[in-house]
Amino acid sequence: MHLRMQNIAKSFGGVSALRGVALEAFGGEVHGLMGENGAGKSTLMKILAGAYRRDAGEIELDGTLAEITSPHDAFEKGISVIYQEFSLAGHLSVAENILIEELGKPGWRINWGDLRARASALLAEMGFEDIDPMQPAGELPVAYQQVVEICKALSRKSRLLVFDEPTAVLTHHETERLFRLIKLLKSRGVCILYISHRLEEIFTLCDRVTVMKDGQTVGSWPIGELDERKLVQLMIGRELSDLFPPRHAVIGEILLAAEGLNAGPMVRDISFHVRAGEVLGVSGLVGAGRTETMRAVFGADPLQSGILRLKGRTIVNSSPGQAVANGIGMLPEDRKQQGVLLDLPIRINAMMTPANPFISAFGFIRNKAEIAAVEDIAKSLRVKSAGIDATAGSLSGGNQQKVALMKWIAASCNVLIFDEPTRGVDIGAKVEIYRVMNELAEAGTAIVMISSDMLEVVGMSDRVIVMRQGTIAGELQKNQISEEAIIHLAMGTEA
Amino acid sequence: MTTKSRLASWLIQYNTLLMLIILIVVSASLSDVFLSPQNLWNLARQLVPLALVSIGMLLVILTGGIDLSVGALAAIGAMIMSMLLPYLPEGGAIGLFVGVLIAMVGGAALGAVTGSLVAAFSMAPFIASLAMMTVARGIAFMMSNGQPVRFPTGSVTGDLLRSFGSSALPGIGMPWPVLLALAVISTFVVIMSQTKFGRLVTATGSNEVAVRLAGLAVGRYKLMVYVIAGALAALAGIVATSRTAVGTANTGIGLELDAIAACVIGGALLSGGKGSVINTIVGVLILGLIGNIMNLLSVPAYPQQIIKGVIIVFAVLLQNINGELKRT
Numbered sequence: 049m050h051l052r053m054q055n056i057a058k059s060f061g062g063v064s065a066l067r068g069v070a071l072e073a074f075g076g077e078v079h080g081l082m083g084e085n086g087a088g089k090s091t092l093m094k095i096l097a098g099a100y101r102r103d104a105g106e107i108e109l110d111g112t113l114a115e116i117t118s119p120h121d122a123f124e125k126g127i128s129v130i131y132q133e134f135s136l137a138g139h140l141s142v143a144e145n146i147l148i149e150e151l152g153k154p155g156w157r158i159n160w161g162d163l164r165a166r167a168s169a170l171l172a173e174m175g176f177e178d179i180d181p182m183q184p185a186g187e188l189p190v191a192y193q194q195v196v197e198i199c200k201a202l203s204r205k206s207r208l209l210v211f212d213e214p215t216a217v218l219t220h221h222e223t224e225r226l227f228r229l230i231k232l233l234k235s236r237g238v239c240i241l242y243i244s245h246r247l248e249e250i251f252t253l254c255d256r257v258t259v260m261k262d263g264q265t266v267g268s269w270p271i272g273e274l275d276e277r278k279l280v281q282l283m284i285g286r287e288l289s290d291l292f293p294p295r296h297a298v299i300g301e302i303l304l305a306a307e308g309l310n311a312g313p314m315v316r317d318i319s320f321h322v323r324a325g326e327v328l329g330v331s332g333l334v335g336a337g338r339t340e341t342m343r344a345v346f347g348a349d350p351l352q353s354g355i356l357r358l359k360g361r362t363i364v365n366s367s368p369g370q371a372v373a374n375g376i377g378m379l380p381e382d383r384k385q386q387g388v389l390l391d392l393p394i395r396i397n398a399m400m401t402p403a404n405p406f407i408s409a410f411g412f413i414r415n416k417a418e419i420a421a422v423e424d425i426a427k428s429l430r431v432k433s434a435g436i437d438a439t440a441g442s443l444s445g446g447n448q449q450k451v452a453l454m455k456w457i458a459a460s461c462n463v464l465i466f467d468e469p470t471r472g473v474d475i476g477a478k479v480e481i482y483r484v485m486n487e488l489a490e491a492g493t494a495i496v497m498i499s500s501d502m503l504e505v506v507g508m509s510d511r512v513i514v515m516r517q518g519t520i521a522g523e524l525q526k527n528q529i530s531e532e533a534i535i536h537l538a539m540g541t542e543a
Numbered sequence: 544m545t546t547k548s549r550l551a552s553w554l555i556q557y558n559t560l561l562m563l564i565i566l567i568v569v570s571a572s573l574s575d576v577f578l579s580p581q582n583l584w585n586l587a588r589q590l591v592p593l594a595l596v597s598i599g600m601l602l603v604i605l606t607g608g609i610d611l612s613v614g615a616l617a618a619i620g621a622m623i624m625s626m627l628l629p630y631l632p633e634g635g636a637i638g639l640f641v642g643v644l645i646a647m648v649g650g651a652a653l654g655a656v657t658g659s660l661v662a663a664f665s666m667a668p669f670i671a672s673l674a675m676m677t678v679a680r681g682i683a684f685m686m687s688n689g690q691p692v693r694f695p696t697g698s699v700t701g702d703l704l705r706s707f708g709s710s711a712l713p714g715i716g717m718p719w720p721v722l723l724a725l726a727v728i729s730t731f732v733v734i735m736s737q738t739k740f741g742r743l744v745t746a747t748g749s750n751e752v753a754v755r756l757a758g759l760a761v762g763r764y765k766l767m768v769y770v771i772a773g774a775l776a777a778l779a780g781i782v783a784t785s786r787t788a789v790g791t792a793n794t795g796i797g798l799e800l801d802a803i804a805a806c807v808i809g810g811a812l813l814s815g816g817k818g819s820v821i822n823t824i825v826g827v828l829i830l831g832l833i834g835n836i837m838n839l840l841s842v843p844a845y846p847q848q849i850i851k852g853v854i855i856v857f858a859v860l861l862q863n864i865n866g867e868l869k870r871t
Contacts, residue, residue, distance in 0.1 A: 348756060372758030386756050389749040391816050396742055400757045404739070411739040455757055 049075050049110055049126060049207040049239045051096075056105035058091055065091045066263045069105070073256075075207065075237045078230060080250045080271070082243075082283055083260035084474040089243055092260070093210050096241075097129045098122035109208075123149075128201035129210040134193050138186025143167035145185045146199045170199040174229050191222050191334045198229070209233065210241040215249060216471050219333040219500050220535055227253055245474055246501070247276045259283055280475065291479055292507035295486040299510065300324035301359065303494040304345075304376065304463045309354035311344035314518040318354070322463065322494040327485065329509030329529075330498040332538045337518040338498045339381055342465045346378040347371040358463070369402055377456030379449070381467035381498070387452035390441035394433055397440050398422045398454035405458075425454050429484055446470075446477020450484065464488060465496045470504060482508060502531045514538050558861060559809055559825045566829060570836040577839055580716055588718040588786070590831040592617065592779035593801055594824055595724060598731050599772030600802040601823045606768050607748040607815025608661060608668035613776040613802060615679035616653055617795030620646045620777025622683050625692040625790025628701045638700040639707075646781055647774040653679055654773020658766035672769075676799070683792035692790040701788075708785025720782045727775070732820045744768060748815020805830055808858040829858065 056069040066088045073079035083089050094100045096107070098116040107114050109125060116122050122129075136145050144151060146167045151158065167181035176195050179188065185196055194214060201209055211230075215223045230240060230253060242254055250257060251271060259266040259282045266282055274282075305321035314337035322328040330338050343349045345356065347365035356363050358374055365371040371378070380386035388397050399406065399418060406418035422436050429450045433443055440451050449469060456464055466485070470478045485508065489495055499505050505512060512524040514537035522537040535541075570577045577583075596613045603610040623646040631638035653675060660671035694701035711718045735741035743764050746754050755761050776795070784790045809826030811818025833854055837847045 346756075367760075368756055368758040369760055370758075377758075378756065380753075380756055385750070386752050389746055389753055389816075391749050392746060396746060399742075400746060400754060400759065402758050402760075407739045412737055413739060413742070415737075459758075 050108075051208060051239055051241075052106075052108040053092070053096070054106045054108075056092065056095060056107075057103045058095060058100060059103060064263060066095075066102075068264060069260070070265050071258055072268070073208075073239050073241060073258075075239045076234055077255045078234055078240045078242055078253050080242050080244070080254035080257040081260065082250065082257055082279065083266075084283055084476050087260040087283075088263040089260055090212070091263075093129060093212065093241070093243070096122070096127060096208075096210065098127075123204055123206075126205065126207035127210070128204060128206035128208070129212065130194065130197050130201060130214060131212050134197050136185045136193055136196060139184055141182045142171075142179055142185050142188070142196050143181035145196050146170060146181075146203050148200065149204060166203070167199070170202055171195070173202075174199065175225050189335050191218050194218070198226075202233075206238070208239045208241070210243070212243045213245065213472055214242075215244060215246060219538070220502060221333055221539060223249070245478070246503070247279060248503070250279070251276070283475065291475065291482070291503075293479065293483050293486055295327075295489060297325035297486070297489040297492075299326045300492065303359060304496075305357040305360075306345060307355045307357070309341065309344060309356075310352045311340065311349055311354075312352070314340040315344055316518045318515075318520055320513050320520065320523075322496055324462070324492045324494050325489050326510045327489055327495045327497055327508050329505040329512040330496060330515065331500075331502075331505050331512055331534045332515035332521070334500060336515040336538065338515050339467055340518075341515070342378065342467060342496065342498060345371075346376060346465060348378070372402055372459055372461070375459075375461050376463045376465070377459060377461035378465040379452050379456070379467060379469060381471065383445070383448055383452060383471075388440040388448050390448075391439055393437045393439055394426065394431065394443075394451050394454070395419065395422045395436040397451045398425060398436070398458055401455040401459040403459040421458065422454070425457050428487075429453065429457070430480060444473070444477065446473040446480055449473065449477075449481055453484065462492065463494045463496070465498070467498045468500065469497060470499075470501065478504075502534065505529075505534060506531060516540055559822045559829070562808075562858060562861070563825050563829050563832070566832045566836075570832060570839075573836060574839040577836065582835070582839070584711065584716055584718055584721070586831055586835045587721045587724075590827055591718075591720040591724045592783045592795070593798065593805065593830070594827045595727060595775045595779040595782065596772075596795075596798055597802040597805040597823050597827050598727065598820060599768075599775035600799070601806050601809075601811055601818050601820060602731075602744055602768040603668070603772050604803075604806050604811050604813060605744050605748045605815055605818050606765050607751065608765065608768065609672060609803065609813070610654075610657065610769060610772045611669065611672040611799050612653070612657055612675035612679055613772055613779075614795035614798035614800075615676045615683065616650045616773050616776035617780035617783065617798055618683035618792050619653060619679050620650050620780030621784040621790045621794040622686045622692065622780075622792060623649050623777070624704070624781045625694060625784055626686060628698055628704070629695045631698075631700045633699045635699055635703055639703050642700065642704075643778065643781055647777045650777025650780075651770045651774040654769040654771070654776070655766065657773070658769030661769065662762040662765040680792070683794075686792070687790075689792060694788045694790075704781075704785045705788045708782065708788070720785070723782065727778075728820060728824055735820055740764070740767070745816055748812075748817075750816070801830060804855050807862075808855065810862055829854075 051073045053071040056066050058066040069092055081089050095102045098119045098121050107116065114125060143163045147163055164181050171177060171179050171181065174195060179192055185193060214226060218226060234240060244250060254271050256268060256270050257274060258268040301324055302321045303324050307319050309315055309318040318341050332338050344351045347367045347370055356365060363374045365374060384390060406414045408414055426436055431450045432447050440448055470481050485495055497508060506529055509529060510526055512529050512534060514521045514534055516538055524533055596617065599613060600610055624642055627642045627645060631642045657671050657675045660666040661668050694705055707719045712722060743759060747761050747764050751761055780794050783794050805826035806818060806823050808829055809822035811823065833851055837850065
């Protein structure tokens with residue numbers, strides 16, 4: 049499909065989100081759409097997907113003017129968007145999710161055999177035969193749920209596919225499988241719009257790139273005319289070398305040590321330690337047991353056996369409350385579902401901790417002192433908001449992550465576990481989060497960072513442990529850390 | 544911000560109040576009797592049980608739950624109180640206070656059972672409270688074999704309760720139950736906005752997982768709201784009984800549904816995390832006004848129910864539209 053969008057404008061309640069945006073992409077090409085969060089990429093894609101109506105401008109599909117009136121209309125015209133937040137019915141099977149459009153067709157009987165066969169065929173085509181089409185979609189790991197989303201789009205014979213940060217939830221190996229699939233689709237003449245914050249992906253995958261900034265198009269270039277430095281500068285006017293700000297932390301005593309932890313099949317005989325001022329990277333494929341391990345350490349899931357020590361003293365974390373009392377905090381991987389209270393103000397989010405020091409007798413809140421403290425923390429983390437009474441949901445992803453962090457600062461935790469701290473946030477916000485992590489480490493906090501972002505693991509970690517199938521596959525010291533070394537350990541191949 | 548959008552945002556914020564004002568204006572123009580102090584105080588007195596129950600219901604709804612048992616627990620409160628009267632110390636106010644306390648503890652205890660089923664056994668609140676509703680109603684009927692219990696004649700405490708229910712403060716003419724309701728309302732306004740408890744009840748309904756992962760014990764608050772709802776329901780039952788001076792096991796039938804309606808009209812989200820005490824009380828007043836004006840206009844009882852249902856639907860539709868406006 050040949051897509052041409054011209055002079056697209058859209059505003060919300062007087063605030064202009066898009067002005068004179070132009071985008072042209074051809075069938076058989078992977079077209080990168082780049083820009084910081086808030087640059088207007090999502091709004092533009094929602095217009096394309098029929099979720100928003102444009103205020104002005106033209107959309108041409110294969111040379112004819114098109115009106116996209118609703119999401120359903122977009123599907124009919126062959127346009128599908130794979131959003132970051134999936135739209136799967138968790139209780140329905142994978143097959144039903146993939147072929148959900150079919151379920152609405154006339155007739156009273158579901159042909160399960162046919163449904164299953166077609167879903168299997170689509171999954172096999174993508175190289176994911178290991179997904180059982182009859183399994184409830186909600187039981188799949190996030191990475192596989194995305195595969196189901198993609199199959200859903202393919203079942204509709206889409207000719208224009210939009211991928212919005214597809215690899216944010218995938219590991220290296222899964223990303224490679226996804227790229228193979230995207231190249232397959234491209235060879236069949238599908239037009240692919242690809243949104244990602246990971247520069248290396250843009251350079252491996254895309255043929256051309258359109259850069260957006262502040263609701264306008266900066267321009268379009270063939271990928272050969274760009275390099276990473278130039279691209280970043282176009283997007284944010286910032287040097288790539290500034291992505292990981294320098295850290296001047298003194299690595300001190302061992303704060304948290306785990307010995308022989310066991311908690312179900314994904315956590316088997318795990319031992320590790322982290323020192324004051326240190327950033328310990330935890331790498332591995334999705335499903336290697338990283339999150340499960342840290343949830344057990346934090347008391348969110350029960351520990352079957354093993355010992356936890358804090359500064360040499362044995363501790364028991366049988367609930368998150370106990371972990372917090374022991375000075376351990378955790379930022380969960382799913383920020384919106386587990387990290388922040390989206391509908392509530394920043395102030396309440398920041399004080400959502402059992403250690404809130406501004407509660408006086410009978411549970412009354414000392415408002416003045418609390419407001420002052422929250423404002424201080426917000427300032428030190430540089431949270432960008434309309435004030436501490438703004439809801440967490442009104443903030444950008446990066447700022448939401450900072451709000452989730454605020455309560456651990458208020459609780460003065462000295463061990464912090466970050467699970468995928470920068471998933472789905474733009475480059476500018478990433479740098480901000482790295483800076484905050486650096487400052488915490490410099491203040492003597494021990495940081496455990498689970499991450500699937502290779503660049504981030506390599507750029508931020510003082511030491512890396514790599515997990516594979518619920519065990520620790522190896523540990524890399526600062527001078528041994530490299531993408532290759534991590535991948536070999538994660539996949540169990542020889543270096 | 545332009546004047547126009549400021550007006551719009553004001554309307555969004557205070558839409559429930561606006562609805563109440565419109566109803567008052569319409570009611571006043573339709574009936575001359577409506578604005579008479581006697582009618583208004585009478586109306587307020589009638590609405591006290593619903594107001595008390597609605598506050599308890601709001602707390603439960605804020606956590607993302609629902610309590611269908613509050614009507615039956617009101618009957619429990621009414622029965623305990625009226626059956627206790629002959630045995631209470633004849634010390635006047637003290638005796639009355641002891642009786643009310645025992646009845647409220649009874650309601651709270653049954654609420655605690657519902658709350659435990661929800662908090663400790665992860666039972667769906669709808670089911671747990673549905674079970675409690677039939678159990679409590681059954682207990683209420685068994686207490687006196689289904690017979691109404693008249694307040695004993697010549698009992699000082701009984702007379703005191705009766706006069707509480709039927710007389711008013713000298714001077715302004717405010718009925719005593721209304722004063723009680725105002726005290727309870729202001730207490731809960733403070734609790735919900737100024738205490739850790741209020742904050743965590745709202746937070747639990749907003750995102751239970753996130754609150755638990757922040758290291759806070761969610762179960763405690765989920766249990767507490769049912770206890771409070773039970774205690775307030777028992778108190779509501781006592782107030783209802785005090786007016787007629789007869790305790791019956793039929794007290795509060797359907798009260799839980801009116802309470803849910805009041806919360807929803809007041810903008811509370813049934814999924815939890817959003818709702819305010821004041822707006823819920825405005826919801827109670829709206830429900831009461833609808834009934835009152837139709838009574839004054841002599842609309843028969845059956846069409847009244849239909850009109851009430853339609854108005855609830857419109858009120859919630861208005862909330863939804865406002866919600867949409869607020870998002871964009």
